[in-house]
Amino acid sequence: MAKEMWVFAEKPALQAELLACAKTLGDAAAAVVLGNQAAVDQAFAQGADKVFWLGEKPDHLLLDDYVPTLAALLKEQKPAGMLVGATRRGKAIAGRLGAALGVTVLADVKKFIAEGDSLQVSHMVFGGAAVRLEKAVTDIMLATVSFGIVEALPPDPSRKGEVVKVAFVEPKWKAVLRERKPRPPSSVNLAAAKKVVCPGRGIAKKEDLEMIFELARLLEAEVGATRPLTEGLDWLPRERYIGVSGAFVKPDLYLGVGVSGQAQHTVGITESRVIVAINKDGEAPLFSQSDYGIVGDLYQIVPALINALKARK
Amino acid sequence: MNIIVCYKLVPDPEDVVAKPDGSISLDQAEWIISDYDLMAIEAAVQLVEANGGKVMALSVGPSQLANSKAKKDVLSRGPDELYLVVDDGLRDADTSLTARTLAAAVAKLGEFDLILTGEGSADLYFQQVGMQLGELLGLPTFNAISKVEWSGGKLAVERSLEDEVEALEVPAPAVLAVTTDINQPRLPSMKEILKAGKKPVVEWTLGDLAVQDGLAQRVEVLSVRSPKQVNRKQIRIEGKPEEAAQALIGHLSKEGVL
Numbered sequence: 001m002a003k004e005m006w007v008f009a010e011k012p013a014l015q016a017e018l019l020a021c022a023k024t025l026g027d028a029a030a031a032v033v034l035g036n037q038a039a040v041d042q043a044f045a046q047g048a049d050k051v052f053w054l055g056e057k058p059d060h061l062l063l064d065d066y067v068p069t070l071a072a073l074l075k076e077q078k079p080a081g082m083l084v085g086a087t088r089r090g091k092a093i094a095g096r097l098g099a100a101l102g103v104t105v106l107a108d109v110k111k112f113i114a115e116g117d118s119l120q121v122s123h124m125v126f127g128g129a130a131v132r133l134e135k136a137v138t139d140i141m142l143a144t145v146s147f148g149i150v151e152a153l154p155p156d157p158s159r160k161g162e163v164v165k166v167a168f169v170e171p172k173w174k175a176v177l178r179e180r181k182p183r184p185p186s187s188v189n190l191a192a193a194k195k196v197v198c199p200g201r202g203i204a205k206k207e208d209l210e211m212i213f214e215l216a217r218l219l220e221a222e223v224g225a226t227r228p229l230t231e232g233l234d235w236l237p238r239e240r241y242i243g244v245s246g247a248f249v250k251p252d253l254y255l256g257v258g259v260s261g262q263a264q265h266t267v268g269i270t271e272s273r274v275i276v277a278i279n280k281d282g283e284a285p286l287f288s289q290s291d292y293g294i295v296g297d298l299y300q301i302v303p304a305l306i307n308a309l310k311a312r313k
Numbered sequence: 314m315n316i317i318v319c320y321k322l323v324p325d326p327e328d329v330v331a332k333p334d335g336s337i338s339l340d341q342a343e344w345i346i347s348d349y350d351l352m353a354i355e356a357a358v359q360l361v362e363a364n365g366g367k368v369m370a371l372s373v374g375p376s377q378l379a380n381s382k383a384k385k386d387v388l389s390r391g392p393d394e395l396y397l398v399v400d401d402g403l404r405d406a407d408t409s410l411t412a413r414t415l416a417a418a419v420a421k422l423g424e425f426d427l428i429l430t431g432e433g434s435a436d437l438y439f440q441q442v443g444m445q446l447g448e449l450l451g452l453p454t455f456n457a458i459s460k461v462e463w464s465g466g467k468l469a470v471e472r473s474l475e476d477e478v479e480a481l482e483v484p485a486p487a488v489l490a491v492t493t494d495i496n497q498p499r500l501p502s503m504k505e506i507l508k509a510g511k512k513p514v515v516e517w518t519l520g521d522l523a524v525q526d527g528l529a530q531r532v533e534v535l536s537v538r539s540p541k542q543v544n545r546k547q548i549r550i551e552g553k554p555e556e557a558a559q560a561l562i563g564h565l566s567k568e569g570v571l
Contacts, residue, residue, distance in 0.1 A: 132537045
């Protein structure tokens with residue numbers, strides 16, 4: 001029997017990447033789609049061979065309210081697995097489905113490795129200090145997958161396929177949605193940034209970040225951050241945090257300023273093409289993972305870099 | 314209100330040693346409360362301070378959990394009672410076995426209004442256990458909770474998602490995983506540290522619980538290795554700040570990344 005790999009993602013761009021990934025893992029890729037006819041067409045264009053259509057979501061329902069529907073569908077259809085977009089809602093849904101069905105949930109998979117008949121996955125553990133290789137032991141495998149592990153296929157609007165309509169299963173409990181407050185649209189897109197300047201604990205006070213932003217402007221770079229700057233010190237929003245529980249970046253240039261280079265952070269930058277470290281501590285671990293390093297006071301080096309870049313323009 | 318707060322004791326990720334052969338050693342690691350769970354404990358303590366009731370701390374894991382320093386540490390952070398399932402059969406428990414064991418322990422704890430967990434664990438950070446636990450218990454279950462209030466037997470919560478914040482009214486009892494920015498956990502006071510030793514502690518083993526599906530694991534771990542290091546050029550740039558800046562720009566220009 002043909003092995004189907006399913007995808008379920010609330011964000012269309014993530015669905016596209018997951019479909020590209022699913023096509024390499026199964027004989028056919030199916031998308032579970034919550035949305036209108038355009039969303040169904042989009043899933044086919046992104047590479048789905050089949051769509052399980054949950055219909056459009058009424059405003060009063062949460063995505064989470066579809067867990068019983070998804071559980072019933074998985075139980076009935078028994079695909080090889082389902083890749084769930086690792087948004088916050090996606091992670092909650094994958095966990096609840098895993099428990100409801102008694103199946104494996106592989107969290108935040110960074111790589112899928114086909115090994116004969118079995119599928120192995122790797123992900124980071126111990127804050128990035130180790131890579132763990134695992135495999136599912138149940139018939140259906142659930143995996144949460146974030147942006148960036150596979151590239152989306154070029155969209156092909158001419159693609160069509162079978163649409164299976166799925167009936168809503170009323171959940172046993174519901175939360176009441178009182179209000180949706182849009183978050184100010186984040187102007188930060190670290191995952192897509194070609195250049196990243198990342199300040200670390202070497203920055204003495206919040207006001208000094210201004211020079212980091214100026215350096216980033218001159219380089220046309222995005223500003224990232226290590227975890228202490230976004231949690232604890234609260235100098236920068238969490239969206240800027242690069243590391244094991246934050247963003248993974250793969251820019252052409254990563255410039256760490258006053259970043260020591262703990263594994264919890266560097267796990268998020270290893271795919272950068274060129275890594276530069278500026279730190280007054282010559283023993284900082286980031287130097288051994290850098291292409292270029294300047295041992296020195298960032299309060300002298302950064303202004304010098306700013307002046308030199310200005311002179312170049 | 315009665316709150317159960319779940320926490321995990323983990324080997325301090327900063328003490329993880331990568332050996333030359335690529336294997337990982339935890340032998341030197343100190344076992345500490347997973348830092349994400351400190352926010353869950355603080356949130357539970359704050360809710361009980363505001364509304365009355367008690368906080369029951371609950372953890373499941375291997376023998377390190379029964380260490381008296383570890384027990385005192387969690388109790389000095391404010392919980393009134395501590396419940397532990399200590400069993401070396403839980404040493405490498407996957408998220409499913411952990412959640413099923415927690416669910417079996419919760420069944421022994423009596424009435425509660427809320428179960429809180431951290432966002433994920435500091436060692437594995439799969440962000441799964443709280444969600445699986447809630448589903449196993451058949452209770453309303455949400456993650457990413459950045460605010461919790463208790464009023465009239467219901468939970469008013471805020472859920473911080475990528476693009477929006479949902480304000481939800483959640484029926485109790487519920488299982489909620491809190492974010493790291495929900496609060497700033499306080500440091501235990503001397504008074505709390507002294508009180509901690511006198512608080513009730515109940516210890517069970519797996520044999521004392523009815524764990525659904527027994528000890529079956531749902532994930533097979535094949536290996537744990539240090540990540541492959543990319544070989545970097547490691548060029549050190551020397552000189553005065555101005556010279557170093559110029560030299561760096563020269564290198565980056567040659568690399569084509571400016």
